Amino acid sequence: MNVTTRPVLLDVARIREDFPILSQQVRGKPLVFLDSAASAQKPRVVIDAMREAMETQYANVHRGLHWMSERTTDAYEAARDAVASLLNARDRHEVVFTRNITESLNLMAHSYGRGVLKPGQAVVISGMEHHSNIVPWQLLRDERGIELRVAPITDAGELDMAGFEALLADGKVGLVSMTHMSNVLGTYTPAERIVQIAHAYGAKVLFDGAQAVVHRRVDVQALDCDFYAFTGHKLYGPTGIGVLWGRRELLDAMPPFLGGGEMISSVTYERSTWASVPHKFEAGTPPILEGIGLKAAIDYVQSIGYDAIAAHETALVDHALARIGAIEGVHILGRAQDRGGVVSFAVDRAHAHDVATLLDRQGIAVRAGHHCAEPLMHRFGLDSTARASFAVYTTREEIDFLADSLERVREFFK
Amino acid sequence: MTDGFDDLRDLYQEVILDHGRRPRHAHKPENFDASAKGDNPMCGDRIEVWVKYAPDGTIGDAGFQARGCAISVASADLMAETVIGRSKADTKALFDAFREMARTGACPHCDAALAEPMERLEPLAGVHEYPSRVKCATLAWHALVAALEGGKEASSE
Numbered sequence: 001m002n003v004t005t006r007p008v009l010l011d012v013a014r015i016r017e018d019f020p021i022l023s024q025q026v027r028g029k030p031l032v033f034l035d036s037a038a039s040a041q042k043p044r045v046v047i048d049a050m051r052e053a054m055e056t057q058y059a060n061v062h063r064g065l066h067w068m069s070e071r072t073t074d075a076y077e078a079a080r081d082a083v084a085s086l087l088n089a090r091d092r093h094e095v096v097f098t099r100n101i102t103e104s105l106n107l108m109a110h111s112y113g114r115g116v117l118k119p120g121q122a123v124v125i126s127g128m129e130h131h132s133n134i135v136p137w138q139l140l141r142d143e144r145g146i147e148l149r150v151a152p153i154t155d156a157g158e159l160d161m162a163g164f165e166a167l168l169a170d171g172k173v174g175l176v177s178m179t180h181m182s183n184v185l186g187t188y189t190p191a192e193r194i195v196q197i198a199h200a201y202g203a204k205v206l207f208d209g210a211q212a213v214v215h216r217r218v219d220v221q222a223l224d225c226d227f228y229a230f231t232g233h234k235l236y237g238p239t240g241i242g243v244l245w246g247r248r249e250l251l252d253a254m255p256p257f258l259g260g261g262e263m264i265s266s267v268t269y270e271r272s273t274w275a276s277v278p279h280k281f282e283a284g285t286p287p288i289l290e291g292i293g294l295k296a297a298i299d300y301v302q303s304i305g306y307d308a309i310a311a312h313e314t315a316l317v318d319h320a321l322a323r324i325g326a327i328e329g330v331h332i333l334g335r336a337q338d339r340g341g342v343v344s345f346a347v348d349r350a351h352a353h354d355v356a357t358l359l360d361r362q363g364i365a366v367r368a369g370h371h372c373a374e375p376l377m378h379r380f381g382l383d384s385t386a387r388a389s390f391a392v393y394t395t396r397e398e399i400d401f402l403a404d405s406l407e408r409v410r411e412f413f414k
Numbered sequence: 415m416t417d418g419f420d421d422l423r424d425l426y427q428e429v430i431l432d433h434g435r436r437p438r439h440a441h442k443p444e445n446f447d448a449s450a451k452g453d454n455p456m457c458g459d460r461i462e463v464w465v466k467y468a469p470d471g472t473i474g475d476a477g478f479q480a481r482g483c484a485i486s487v488a489s490a491d492l493m494a495e496t497v498i499g500r501s502k503a504d505t506k507a508l509f510d511a512f513r514e515m516a517r518t519g520a521c522p523h524c525d526a527a528l529a530e531p532m533e534r535l536e537p538l539a540g541v542h543e544y545p546s547r548v549k550c551a552t553l554a555w556h557a558l559v560a561a562l563e564g565g566k567e568a569s570s571e
Contacts, residue, residue, distance in 0.1 A: 349435070351483035353457060354426075357544060361422050370458045383481050384458050412419055412426070413484075 010312040029363030037389030049296035079291035102132040104229035104244035109136035115255040121174040122147035157185040157334030168201035180212035185334030186342035215340040217306035237297030241290035258283040313341040323403035341390035350413040352384040424540040434484030439494035452557030490554035
C-alpha cells in the first residue's frame, strides 16, 4: 500500500447523503447541526442494521438454544470484534459493553477503585474533565478514603505536564483517569506521554475517549494505556451502549460491578462464582440492538477511514478558529496546539443561552451551558459558553454560516 | 434592517434586552427579612433573591443577584419591579398567573386585579414559544416564592 498517494479527502456531499436527518428543515431553514459532540447523527446503515435485526433475527443472546438466539448472539458478539479492531485490542475479551461511558467510568470507580485500589492511594484526574470523570471518583474518595488529585491545566487549555508529574511523585497514585480529548476545549491530551509518566510512578491509566475516538484513530496497544472508555452515540452509533476496554489481567483481577444474570458462572444461596471477562461485567440482558447498531457505526467510520476524518476535521477546526476568532467580541476558549473538532466560545454582552437561541432561529444547533464541566468553566472565569462541534458531515459552508450568524448576534446584543 | 432574527423580536423585545442589560434591582438590600436561592442545574442558571417587608407586611423592597441569560435577568428585574408594594398572597397569585403566561402565552384566568401587573410582565410572554427557555423566565419567581414561604432553595426543574 502506498500511503503517500492515498487520498485523504473526504467527499462530504456524498457522506451527507448517508445521514437521512440532514435533509430536515428546522424552523423553515436547513438544519446546520453543530452539536455532534453531545450526540452525533446516525447514518442510514446504523438505522437499517437495528431495524433489520428487529425485523429478521431478534431474540435474547447467550442463552437461547434456538436459531434466532444464535443469530442474534453472533451479530451482537460481532460488535465486540468490531470494537476490538477499532481500538486494536489484543484480545476481544478485553472489550466490556456498558450502557454508556458514564457507566464505564462508574464501573472503573466501583470495581477498580473499590476492588483494587487501597485506602491511602490516590486517583489523578485533570482540570478539564467532564463531570462523569469527576463525580465517580469523588464518591470513591468519600467512601473509601482514596484521595482525588486534580492535575492543573494551562491558560492555553493544555495539561500542565510538570504539574501532572508532581502529583505522581509520592508514588501513592494508583490510577490516572483522564480525558483523551476535552469536550469543551477540544484539547487532545498527550496520551503516550501521560502513560509513560504514570507507568514510571507505578500508576495505571484510564482514558475517557468519548470525544477522541470520534475524530482520531485510537490504538490502545500503541498508547500502552491500561483502560480506555468511549460511548456509542457520539461515534454515529445508537444511545444505550458504551465500551470499557481494559487489559485482560487487570479486568480479571477486578470484582464484578452489577450482579445478575449473564455475569455468573454458578449460583447457590451460599455462594456464586463469576463468569470470565467480559461477561463478569455484563449483568443482565445486554444492549443487543445497540451493539448491532454500534458495529454498523464502527464499520461506517472505518469505511471512511480515520486519515480522511482527521484531515477533514482539522481543516474545519482551522477554518472555524480563523473565522470565529476574527469576530470582535467573540472569545474562543482554549488555544491548545493539538485539538479536535470542538470550538467553545463566549460572546461579549450575550449569555450563551441567548446566543444559542438566536443561532437556533437560523437552523443552527449548538450546545450552550457548562457542558457538564463546571470546574473547567470556573478555571476560565466563565459560567457558560456556546460550543460548536464538528463531524464527518460538517461542511466549511456551515462554519461560514455560523460565523456570519455570530456577527449578527453581536449586532443584536450590541 | 433585517438581521435574520426578526421573528426573535417577540422573545427579545426591547424591554427585555434593556432590563437584561441594565437591571434596576440587581442588588442585595442592606437589610432583608427573607431570601432564597434558585438553581436550574440543567443550564447552570443561578439566582439569589432578597425580600424586605414593609411594616404592613407587604413587600417593601426586593433585590436579586443572577447568573444567567438575558431572559432570566430581565424576568428577575421585572419581577422585583412588579412585586414591590404587594402582599404575599397577591405575589403568589401573580406567580401562578405569570407561570401560566410563560407556558402558554396567555392568562385566560387572570382576573381584573392582575391586569395591571401582568401587563408589565407581558413582554416575557414570548418565551412560551421556546419551551427550553420557559424555566429561564420562571426561575426568579420560584426563588421569590420560596423566600416568601420561608424556604431557602428553589429549583425550576
